[in-house]
Amino acid sequence: MSPSTEIAAGHEADAGETEAVTKNLVFTAAERLFALHGFQNVSVRDITAAAGVNLASVNYHFGSKDALLFDIFKRRTAELNRERAKMLHEANDRNEGAPPVREILAALLTPPLRWLAPDHERRISLQFLIRARSEGTDEIRTVLKTDVSHLRRFSDALLKARPDLSAEDVYWRLHFTLGMLHNNRFAEFDRLNVLSEGQTSEADVVALLERMLSFAEAGFAA
Amino acid sequence: MSPSTEIAAGHEADAGETEAVTKNLVFTAAERLFALHGFQNVSVRDITAAAGVNLASVNYHFGSKDALLFDIFKRRTAELNRERAKMLHEANDRNEGAPPVREILAALLTPPLRWLAPDHERRISLQFLIRARSEGTDEIRTVLKTDVSHLRRFSDALLKARPDLSAEDVYWRLHFTLGMLHNNRFAEFDRLNVLSEGQTSEADVVALLERMLSFAEAGFAA
DNA sequence: GTCTATATCGAGATAGAC
DNA sequence: GTCTATCTCGATATAGAC
The missing domain is CATH 1.10.357.10 (Tetracycline Repressor, domain 2)
Structure with missing residues (x-):
């Protein structure tokens, strides 16, 4: 949603890169859980717990569970x-x-x-x-x-x-x-x-x- | 499961048959909705509304949504x-x-x-x-x-x-x-x-x- | 950007009157 | 057997402190 989410990779370090890392962690964990257990059987809590990030990350980085x-x-x-x-x-x-x-x-x-x-x-x-x-x-x-x-x-x-x-x-x-x-x-x-x-x-x-x-x-x- | 469920149609109305009729209405409506929209996207409320029966019927006749x-x-x-x-x-x-x-x-x-x-x-x-x-x-x-x-x-x-x-x-x-x-x-x-x-x-x-x-x-x- | 705490909602299940 | 009203839970999404 925010412009920064689109240009996360390829920038110099610090704040911007931390964002990209978190977003990728969510992405990867969600893909895995969805693949193994099905979309409806996986909650946002499951995803953020598996990714080791906080609960709000999904909505912050992707907008919603559906959008993810x-x-x-x-x-x-x-x-x-x-x-x-x-x-x-x-x-x-x-x-x-x-x-x-x-x-x-x-x-x-x-x-x-x-x-x-x-x-x-x-x-x-x-x-x-x-x-x-x-x-x-x-x-x-x-x-x-x-x-x-x-x-x-x-x-x-x-x-x-x-x-x-x-x-x-x-x-x-x-x-x-x-x-x-x-x-x-x-x-x-x-x-x-x-x-x-x-x-x-x-x-x-x-x-x-x-x-x-x-x-x-x-x-x-x- | 009970014999009466198999002979629902074609009888005069009394108590035993009303049960079978309601159960069959739920069964048929649920099958249709599950087939069209998927199991997780259909609520017990959707089913009972489509069947024209009351909300409690699913649990009464089948035990739970999963059991249905x-x-x-x-x-x-x-x-x-x-x-x-x-x-x-x-x-x-x-x-x-x-x-x-x-x-x-x-x-x-x-x-x-x-x-x-x-x-x-x-x-x-x-x-x-x-x-x-x-x-x-x-x-x-x-x-x-x-x-x-x-x-x-x-x-x-x-x-x-x-x-x-x-x-x-x-x-x-x-x-x-x-x-x-x-x-x-x-x-x-x-x-x-x-x-x-x-x-x-x-x-x-x-x-x-x-x-x-x-x-x-x-x-x-x- | 990140996190905790919470608002809000919709769902399944059930109690209890009839 | 049937129905209404309600309990309870778990979910997504968000507000607001840091």
């Missing part, structure tokens, strides 16, 4: 889609602007699956984003429904790669692929591991990516 | 899995106990997709169940993770149908298929319809089922 959630959502979404766009761009370069289905899907799925790796610093961010999709505020839901620009790049590429398919077919198959992706929640992995009696493990994300790509590519080829 | 949610979850889950088990049983009968992948998946996916039809009386129940999966109480999450008995019937059938695949492969592909299914939320359909600029429609559930089955079957064949 939206802030985290915006930043992580932008980050993820930047990685995806970069990979799609590279796939275009490698294939004279017309990459095959598998490379398009790889650009879509690889960034989030990288984030899922047990030691990746964005592991918790991915869980946050998956949760925010279904548990977020009205504002988040509106953005999710309205802003499909990042997806359009992928649907356009898929339409070009499979001109023999109807547009309807392509959109539905993209929808199915995204469904596979969004199901990568901690709770769903646990359930799968119970069902398979420990024969599955999501720790090897490279293998998981391969599995997902093969499944989705075959689905597109059908 | 769990009750709905239990009843609809049992209903859905009964339909699935019946279809799997029929597929077994048709195929000497060894149905092909597509018929197994059809038994898994057809009941929920039938429920999804615009005029189906269980349309809202399906949205409730999908939501409860990620937004439910701790008790629901525990059941979801612990009780996989209904899924085991399907994973066993799939293992038998594809003895050439490793068990790990089969479990993961079942997981992907369930991800496709769980992505069938109103909000996700809306998003898809925006992306496709109206070229997609989930109203034709028969067509949607065909699409999903073909995609998943191809994924299993990969």
